[in-house]
Amino acid sequence: MAESINDLLSGYTQFRNTYFENSQCTLFESLRTQGQRPKAIIIACSDSRVDPALILNTAPGDLFVVRNVANLVPPCELDHSHHGTSAALEFAVCSLEVPHIIIMGHSSCGGINALVQGQANPSPEGFIGQWMTLAEPALRKMEAEATQNALTLEEKVECCALHALVDSMENLYTFPWIATRIAAGTLSIHSWFFNLQDGRLYAYNPSTQNFAPL
Ligand SMILES: [Zn+2]
Structure with missing residues (x-):
């Protein structure tokens, strides 16, 4: 236990x-005196293997980062709940003007794997099951698609993750301050998929409705 925290502290020293x-x-x-002007907001998974700053080789100040379970974007819901991802989007888009x-x-x-296997709700009183309903x-x-093609579990998980990415992208349009900026041409949205096997990023192309390597 002490070893893992010592590893982190030695990283802090560096x-x-x-x-x-x-x-x-x-x-x-300069970041302190001039403030931040990030190049983008990125919504990524909390997964420890998928660090956007590492994958994009960015420096402090480059990325405004939101990480949540399965990198999901909820629709715009004005229900006075605690919407962390929506709040981060609002700040990045409306205040920082990314x-x-x-x-x-x-x-x-x-x-996504838990959702596909019907295990996304480990505790009825917990938070994961309700959060993952966004990907239903x-x-x-x-x-x-799986009934038409015989998909392996791994293929099902990837297929579901890709559909969830496109759905999250569509949910972005439900926020009026995002939709108006996209229409005005001052904001663009991107949907990327990182493959842990080959380390490549695949980008969604809305005209072909497919993901292709960047
Ligand atoms: Zn994940």
Whole structure:
């Protein structure tokens, strides 16, 4: 147990040496005095293997990041609940005026895998099952395809994850301040899928309705 926290603290020491003890590195000085101007907001999975800053080789200040279970975007719901992902989107789009929204899914997603296997609701009093209902339309689309083609479990999980990405993309349009900016051409949205097997990103092309390597 102590070993894992010590690993993290040694990483912290390296971070301090790079960004704060090195007088040539003034990145945080300019980020502190001039504020952040991130290039995009990215909604990624909480999965420890899928770090958007690592995959896109970004520096502090480049990305406004939201990570949640299965990188899902809920529809715009004005019901006074606690909508963390929607709040982050609102801040990035309306206050920071980011020019891009990226949703990044991935292969072998634990949340999607649990949904496909009917295990997404481990505790009736818990939060995961209710959260994963957002991906139920994607599950039904996958099941329709799985009856036509004999899909392996791995293929079902990937198929469901890809449908969930497209559904999340469509949910973005339900936020009026996103839809108006897309219509005005000041905001674009992207749906990417990271394959853990080959390390490649696949992007959704709305005109072909397919994902192709970037
Ligand atoms: Zn995941």
